[in-house]
Amino acid sequence: MAFFVARRLLYLVPVLIAVSLLTFLIASLLPGDLAYTILGDQATPENVAALRRDMGLDQPIWWRYLSWLGGVLQGDFGRSFRTGQTVLQAVAERLPVSIELMLLAQLGALAIGVPLAIICAARSGGPFDRFMTGTAFGMLSVPTFLSAILLIYFFAVELRWLPATGYVPFAEDPAGNLRFMVLPALTLALAEWPGIMRVLRSDMIATLQEDYIALAKAKGLKASRILFVHALKPSSLTLVTITGINIGRLIGGTVIVETIFALPGIGRLLIGAIYTRDLIILQGVVLLVGAGFVIVNFIVDLLYAVLDPRIRHGHA
Amino acid sequence: MKSAIRSGALARLFLVAGFGVAVSAMPANAQKAGGSITVGLELDIPGFDPLKVGVYDTAALTASSAIFDTLTTLDANGKPQPKLALSWSSSEDFKTWTFKLRPGVKFHDGTPFNAEAYKANFDRQKDPANKCRCAFYISNVNNVQAPDELTVVYNLNDPQVNWPSLVSYASQNSAVHSPTAWKTKGEDYNRNPVGSGPYVLKSWTAGDRMILEKNPDYWDKDKVYFDRITLKPLPDAQSRFASLQSGEVDLIWDDEFSADNIQKAQKDSKLTVHTYAGSGAAVYAMNTKTPPFDDLRVRQAIVMALDRKKMSQAITNGLSRPASNPYGDGSWVKCKDDGALPEDLEKAKALIKDYGKPVEFKMLVTATPRGRTVGQVLQQLWKRAGINMEIEQVDQATIPPRAFMRQFQMTPWRIVDLADPDIQMYANFHTGSPVALANYSNPGLDKLLEQARVTADQNKRVELYCEISRHINKEAIWFWTFQNTYYAISSAKLKGLPKMYSGVIDVSRTWKE
Numbered sequence: 001m002a003f004f005v006a007r008r009l010l011y012l013v014p015v016l017i018a019v020s021l022l023t024f025l026i027a028s029l030l031p032g033d034l035a036y037t038i039l040g041d042q043a044t045p046e047n048v049a050a051l052r053r054d055m056g057l058d059q060p061i062w063w064r065y066l067s068w069l070g071g072v073l074q075g076d077f078g079r080s081f082r083t084g085q086t087v088l089q090a091v092a093e094r095l096p097v098s099i100e101l102m103l104l105a106q107l108g109a110l111a112i113g114v115p116l117a118i119i120c121a122a123r124s125g126g127p128f129d130r131f132m133t134g135t136a137f138g139m140l141s142v143p144t145f146l147s148a149i150l151l152i153y154f155f156a157v158e159l160r161w162l163p164a165t166g167y168v169p170f171a172e173d174p175a176g177n178l179r180f181m182v183l184p185a186l187t188l189a190l191a192e193w194p195g196i197m198r199v200l201r202s203d204m205i206a207t208l209q210e211d212y213i214a215l216a217k218a219k220g221l222k223a224s225r226i227l228f229v230h231a232l233k234p235s236s237l238t239l240v241t242i243t244g245i246n247i248g249r250l251i252g253g254t255v256i257v258e259t260i261f262a263l264p265g266i267g268r269l270l271i272g273a274i275y276t277r278d279l280i281i282l283q284g285v286v287l288l289v290g291a292g293f294v295i296v297n298f299i300v301d302l303l304y305a306v307l308d309p310r311i312r313h314g315h316a
Numbered sequence: 317m318k319s320a321i322r323s324g325a326l327a328r329l330f331l332v333a334g335f336g337v338a339v340s341a342m343p344a345n346a347q348k349a350g351g352s353i354t355v356g357l358e359l360d361i362p363g364f365d366p367l368k369v370g371v372y373d374t375a376a377l378t379a380s381s382a383i384f385d386t387l388t389t390l391d392a393n394g395k396p397q398p399k400l401a402l403s404w405s406s407s408e409d410f411k412t413w414t415f416k417l418r419p420g421v422k423f424h425d426g427t428p429f430n431a432e433a434y435k436a437n438f439d440r441q442k443d444p445a446n447k448c449r450c451a452f453y454i455s456n457v458n459n460v461q462a463p464d465e466l467t468v469v470y471n472l473n474d475p476q477v478n479w480p481s482l483v484s485y486a487s488q489n490s491a492v493h494s495p496t497a498w499k500t501k502g503e504d505y506n507r508n509p510v511g512s513g514p515y516v517l518k519s520w521t522a523g524d525r526m527i528l529e530k531n532p533d534y535w536d537k538d539k540v541y542f543d544r545i546t547l548k549p550l551p552d553a554q555s556r557f558a559s560l561q562s563g564e565v566d567l568i569w570d571d572e573f574s575a576d577n578i579q580k581a582q583k584d585s586k587l588t589v590h591t592y593a594g595s596g597a598a599v600y601a602m603n604t605k606t607p608p609f610d611d612l613r614v615r616q617a618i619v620m621a622l623d624r625k626k627m628s629q630a631i632t633n634g635l636s637r638p639a640s641n642p643y644g645d646g647s648w649v650k651c652k653d654d655g656a657l658p659e660d661l662e663k664a665k666a667l668i669k670d671y672g673k674p675v676e677f678k679m680l681v682t683a684t685p686r687g688r689t690v691g692q693v694l695q696q697l698w699k700r701a702g703i704n705m706e707i708e709q710v711d712q713a714t715i716p717p718r719a720f721m722r723q724f725q726m727t728p729w730r731i732v733d734l735a736d737p738d739i740q741m742y743a744n745f746h747t748g749s750p751v752a753l754a755n756y757s758n759p760g761l762d763k764l765l766e767q768a769r770v771t772a773d774q775n776k777r778v779e780l781y782c783e784i785s786r787h788i789n790k791e792a793i794w795f796w797t798f799q800n801t802y803y804a805i806s807s808a809k810l811k812g813l814p815k816m817y818s819g820v821i822d823v824s825r826t827w828k829e
Contacts, residue, residue, distance in 0.1 A: 037713040038370075039449060044720070044750075047447070082362040082369060084506045085522070093522055149554050156562045164558040165356070165550050165565075167524050260552040262559075264523030268551070272360050272523070277713060 008301055012294060019290035020072065024065045027279045027286075033057075037277040038081055068283070077284035082276055087284030090269055097167065098265035101188070101257070102250045104181055106243065108189030113196030114239075118227055120197070121204035133201075136194035144253055148187045148260045155183060165262035184261040188253045192246055199242050203235040237307055244300030248293050347812065347827045352544035355823055356556045356568040360523050360549045363506030365498065366441050366488040370449030374569060374819055377486060379547055381822035382528050384491035384511035385429075387415055387468075388484045390817050394648065394735060396480040400429065400492060400512070401468070410475035410770060417466040421535055423494035424516045431462035436495040441488075450488040456739070474742075475770045477777070481735030485820050486513075514540040514824045523549060541812075541827035553577065560587065560805060566828070567806035567813075569821060573686050575633035581805045588808045592816035594733030594800040595647035596740070597639035600679075601719075601753035601794045602726050608675045609725060613667040614703075615792035617675075619657045621664040621701035622694075624797060630693050639796035641785040642731050642741065646800070649737055649778050655786030664701040676704045679726040680718060683709040687728075690797075719753055727753060733800050733818045737781055738769045745788065754793035761787050 035051045052058045056067070071078060077087035116136075120129040156164035162183055170177040207213065208231055216226050255267035262268075266285060273281040357375035362368070364380060372380055387401040396404075401415040421429040438460040441450050456476065461469040470479065483490045497510035509517060514536065515528035528545040531537070548565065550556035553574040559565045561584075570578060581587040602609040602618065609615055624638035640656035643649040668675055681691035691707045698705050705726075710718065719727050729751075731740050743749045746765050747757040761784065768780040788794060802816040812826040 033713075033717075036717045039447075048717075051447070083522075084363065084365075084368055084503045090522065149558075152555055152558045156564075157558050160562055163564050164562050165555050166548065166559070169521075260555045262524075262548060262550045262552070262555065264521060268360070268523050271551070276362070277711075 004305060005302065008298055012298060015294050016291055019294065020069060020287050021065065023283050023286040023290065024068060025061075027283045028061055028064070030277075030279075034081075034277060034279055072284075072287065077287075078280040080273075080278050080281045082278055087281055087288075090281060091266065091285060091288055094264060094266045094269045096169075097263055098251075098254050098258070098267060100170065100177075100181065101184055101254055101263065101265060102247065104185035105188035105192060105250055105253075106246065108185055109192035109196055109246075110243075112189060113193035114200060116193075117197045117200035117204060118232070120201045121208060121231075122223070122227055124201070124205050129201075132197070136197050139190060140194045142190070144187050144191050144256050145260060147190050148183070148257060151183050151187055152260075165260075167263050180261075180263075184257045184263060187257050187261075188250060191253060192250070195242055195246070196239060200235060200239050203238050204231055207231045207235040233307065237304065240300055240303050240307065244297045247296045251289055251293065346829075347541055348829065349541045349827070351542055351828055352546065353542050353567065353810070353823055353826060353828070354546040354548065354565045355821070356548055356550040356559055356565040358549065358551060358556070358569050360551075361526065361547075364491075364493075364509035365506035366450040367446050367448050368506045370488065371453075372486075372488045372491075374821070375547070375549065377818075377820045378569075378823065379526060379528070380486035380491045380509075380511075381820055382513055382515035382545055382824040383509055383517055384486045384493070384513045385421070386484055386486055386490045386492065387434075388480045390481060390484045390735065390815070392815060394481070394815075394817075396484055396735075399484075400434075401480075404480050406477075406479070410477050410479070410772070411472045413470040413472070413476075413479045415468045415470070415480075417468060418535065419466055421512050422533060423497070423510055423512045424531060425494050425497050425510050427494055427496045429492065429494075429512050430465050431468045432465075433495050434468050434492060435460050435462040437492055440495075440498075453487070453489050476736070476738065477769070477772055478736035478738075482739070484735065485818055485822075487818075515545055518544075539825055541825070542823075545823060557581075557805070560807070563807070566810050567804055567821070567823065567826075570803045570805055572632040572635045572801060572803070575635045578635065578803055578805065579633060586808055588806050588810065590804040590806065590813050590816065592733075592802040592819075593637065593644070593646045594802055594817070594819065595644045595649075595737070596731035596733050596800045597642055597644055597796040598798045598800070599639075599642065599729050599731055599794055599796050600726055601729055601744075602792075603722060603724055603753070603755055604793055605722070605755040606725055608671070608673070608677060611671060612792065613671045614675055616657060617664040617667040617671075617701055617703065618698065619789075619792045619795045620660045620667070621698050621703065622659055622795070622797070623661075623697055624659065627690075627693050627697070627797065631689055635801070636798040637801060639799045641789070642744075642794070642796055643737055643781065643785070644799040646733060647737060648774065649781040651778070651782035651785055653786065654782060655789040657789055657792065661700060664703075668702050674704070675702065676706070677725040678706045678708045680715055680724050680728065681707045681709050682712045682715065682728070684712070690728075720750055722753070722755055729753065729794075731796075731800075733802070735817070741765060741781070741784065742769060744794070745784070756791065756793045758787070758791075 035048045035055065035057060039047050039051060056064060079086050080090065116132055120132050123129055152164045155162045163180055167180050168176045213226060213230060216230050254265055255271055258265045258267035259271055266289065269281065270285050273285065355378060357378060359373060359375045361376045361379055364376065385400045387399060388396040389399045391397045400418055400421060402418050404413060404415045406413050417431060423429055440446060441448050442454060456473050458471045458473050461471065463469060472479070476482065492512060494510040498505040501508055507520060514531055514534045516531050518527040518529045520526045526547040530540055530543050534540060550559060556568050557577040560568045578589055581589050602615055604610055628634050628636040628638065641651060641654035679691065681687045688709065695705045695707060715727060718724050734740065742765050743751045745752060745761060747762050764780055764784050764787065768777055768784065771777050771780060802819040804813065804816065804821050806813065809829045810826055811829055814822055
């Protein structure tokens with residue numbers, strides 16, 4: 001097991017270097033010049049040249065990448081030219097909001113998707129199964145910006161049960177925090193549960209045809225025990241993968257959902273950095289988010305090993 | 317240009333009586349003190365240090381009007397009234413303006429506001445070593461002097477008849493900061509601003525909310541009603557409007573591009589739509605040094621082929637107000653004849669036919685949904701006259717440098733709402749100015765612009781600016797599509813919102829019924 005973990009950790013290094021290089025290149029190759037953005041109406045050729053020198057923009061790109069990477073390795077991600085905040089300060093302020101949103105969304109998606117998958121698998125081909133498979137397919141094609149506006153319209157404007165926009169920190173007012181989080185988390189969960197449901201359903205249907213399930217049935221075990229104990233765990237391997245990959249989709253989703261519901265999270269920070277050409281923030285945030293995604297999937301890999309002894313022992 | 321000052325014109329002395337700010341004509345007993353207001357703005361505010369942020373956007377201006385004071389403020393008629401300055405006077409040539417300051421004003425950190433503090437604010441922005449973007453907007457000011465504790469003297473490079481009106485809103489240049497605060501806080505000052513205004517910054521969570529509390533020591537505290545102002549960035553237009561409908565916020569910023577919401581709100585008795593028809597317009601410049609715009613026929617055809625009503629319908633459900641001159645209904649420049657060319661497709665076609673060569677050009681368009689929509693509508697309108705426009709999408713930040721270097725055939729620009737047309741008209745049309753984007757030079761036009769800036773008599777200035785408009789319209793070097801209209805939507809209970817001069821939503825003296 002220790003060997004397995006060490007090997008996986010080693011894979012992380014090239015992945016993270018690739019992420020940092022891509023991030024830096026994308027930010028550097030964006031059209032437009034940072035010096036012009038900062039100087040705006042004052043962008044005379046002399047001012048631009050002076051500022052480019054000050055910011056090191058006149059250096060070759062590989063040199064700029066290395067000096068940025070050098071800073072990052074020492075924990076210095078740089079500072080926003082607009083707000084004066086460091087990247088780490090800005091991310092530390094925003095990250096808890098996004099993590100809470102993603103956790104709630106993931107829990108919501110699992111809470112909807114897993115029970116439905118089990119029910120559908122148990123009666124596969126039945127009317128409920130067919131109805132839910134169709135619904136899931138439909139829900140997959142509803143974009144989050146549409147479901148967000150519909151949820152706001154019904155729950156905030158018409159019924160006035162929940163707020164349309166805003167946020168309070170959990171530490172300040174836990175109940176209030178959850179009230180603000182319900183609609184954004186639900187919006188994301190509505191986009192995520194169909195994937196979970198469809199994958200788990202088909203895996204369960206396959207598992208339920210295994211011989212040992214037939215044996216369990218023959219032993220006279222209760223159907224619920226067979227479903228939840230004997231069939232769920234072996235069927236959940238793909239589910240765990242999906243959940244890991246979903247983190248990436250969720251990060252993308254938070255950009256939209258945080259903008260619509262005005263949550264002060266990472267997604268909003270990213271959008272703001274793009275609009276204002278705050279490349280230092282942009283590079284830093286994308287790198288940190290990328291690293292987060294890679295690490296979550298590393299943890300998912302470890303979870304496989306827990307779920308399936310064959311992977312742990314290197315036979316897979 | 318000095319000859320333009322007529323011999324009879326004496327130095328004007330504007331002495332405004334009294335210590336109080338003249339507020340709008342509301343009866344005094346209607347205002348109710350206490351409570352709080354929540355305002356939904358579009359964007360996150362980056363900060364308030366002019367050296368860091370360069371220019372305040374609409375969201376920052378709402379906050380800065382509450383945190384900071386300015387020398388003057390504009391009343392409902394657009395006339396300057398005392399704020400930090402009690403009175404002002406100018407020299408005969410309108411190049412020196414002297415302001416007498418209000419005594420006994422303190423910044424929120426307890427340090428005194430005086431002429432020295434005012435000068436320190438100016439010097440910091442002007443200092444070339446600080447490379448402030450904000451310096452562009454004070455390039456006409458040579459220096460500021462503080463001859464005594466309560467006197468500030470502006471020395472201008474070029475005459476400015478309406479200078480007191482131009483320091484009237486809490487912009488990056490006119491908001492007065494506490495020098496002690498920026499010196500002691502350094503990098504952190506940007507997000508911990510200290511002014512002398514009616515509200516004090518209490519807390520600020522990036523991307524979420526800014527809380528301002530009433531300044532108990534404010535010199536005009538009887539005219540300040542809410543105990544607290546909460547400002548929230550709500551970037552999405554639909555959910556921002558939903559938050560207003562559900563009562564979570566009391567007032568939101570909006571613009572013509574969410575015409576649906578504005579029109580819905582106009583029909584809703586629980587909501588009030590605040591509209592300010594400002595001066596200025598959305599404008600376009602043609603580079604007259606490059607074909608096809610070196611030919612007057614093509615330029616005139618471009619303007620005549622427009623159909624602003626149709627454009628307004630297509631873009632903003634008809635909310636946008638067509639513009640036929642650079643001043644607009646919000647300006648005191650009102651022309652009987654502004655010389656606007658008729659919208660006449662047949663004439664445009666004839667001019668193009670007369671020109672004889674195919675007319676093809678590229679137009680810069682901001683790579684935003686709004687920019688693209690406007691570009692596509694223009695493209696279709698011109699196509700009808702046989703003019704082929706190709707859209708070149710560029711980043712917003714790319715337009716100023718491309719414009720300065722004249723690397724365009726046609727570029728969008730804007731004339732913003734300001735109390736005096738001189739600054740922008742002179743910059744946009746006088747030979748040799750960096751933003752005289754049309755590359756057009758005409759001694760007659762230059763002379764008119766020089767005269768208009770040094771003439772004190774407003775009626776004479778109106779005549780001059782109308783003459784300027786006729787000249788530009790006839791030569792068709794720039795054209796104007798729509799006037800500037802500024803919007804805010806609030807709960808019908810909210811009262812006392814002043815006119816949104818320069819698009820600033822100032823809630824610092826509002827109250828709830």
